[in-house]
Ligand code: ADP
């Protein structure tokens with residue numbers, strides 16, 4: 001049985017911060033205040049767990065995003081990994097590292113986290129709060145699925161699809177790095193990505209053989225699918241759905257999109273998908289046989305070398 005009520009917290013400044021978080025979350029937080037959270041996994045389902053860290057100066061700069069957007073984005077990035085498994089979220093725990101100068105903004109950060117949790121219909125069930133020199137938000141998400149969709153299931157002959165339109169986050173980052181103001185449509189895609197939770201479950205039920213969320217960039221994430229599946233991918237760049245004002249090659253290199261890439265042996269009904277989610281699902285290519293996993297991009301019949309996506313090190 002998942003407990004709902006909080007356990008009262010003792011006195012102290014750390015607990016004052018936690019109380020402030022709880023005030024902002026209201027019913028979005030559940031069962032906080034014990035040593036650990038207790039969750040129920042539906043009978044016959046697997047527990048699916050992922051963790052994701054957002055560090056100021058590495059994943060975002062505070063001048064680019066409001067505290068609320070930082071909270072939304074960090075939480076959505078973590079939830080997106082559950083989406084990519086076709087899992088249904090059960091709860092999340094948060095590791096917050098807060099510089100003292102950031103404390104006046106903790107409520108706004110909490111609001112962004114709470115809104116993303118609410119959008120996914122999942123409760124905040126615990127966490128850890130620490131002082132530190134750099135703002136950090138670590139989000140661990142737990143979900144369940146009867147048959148999680150993994151990266152390794154793509155086979156030669158499968159169709160390859162991507163949700164939504166790519167390129168916004170990459171274009172926003174490029175603008176900021178060049179000292180320009182990004183187009184609001186591009187900034188919005190960076191600041192307010194969506195975790196495609198319901199879409200991921202729908203795609204799993206529709207027969208997805210492999211799935212991944214676009215965090216490093218379409219090209220880089222296709223290479224991850226290729227390696228995991230020991231297969232090759234052939235993508236037609238002219239089919240890649242790009243946001244307005246972004247070239248399709250740039251769209252294929254834009255990271256932190258949190259759209260889903262999915263493979264399927266049978267064609268997926270893209271019209272039903274679009275009607276259901278008000279989101280496009282676009283066929284961009286196919287899986288081919290390949291002893292050495294590779295990504296081949298063509299545009300108008302000509303092979304294009306896209307280079308690699310974002311690398312942390
Ligand atoms: P412990 O000493 O057992 O690690 P803490 O004193 O760190 O517990 O936290 C007290 C309670 O508050 C725990 O239930 C913990 O899950 C919760 N908590 C602490 N920080 C956060 C946070 N940032 N978000 C959500 N819950 C938190």
Ligand code: MG
Nearest residue numbers: 035127128129
């Ligand atoms: Mg603790």
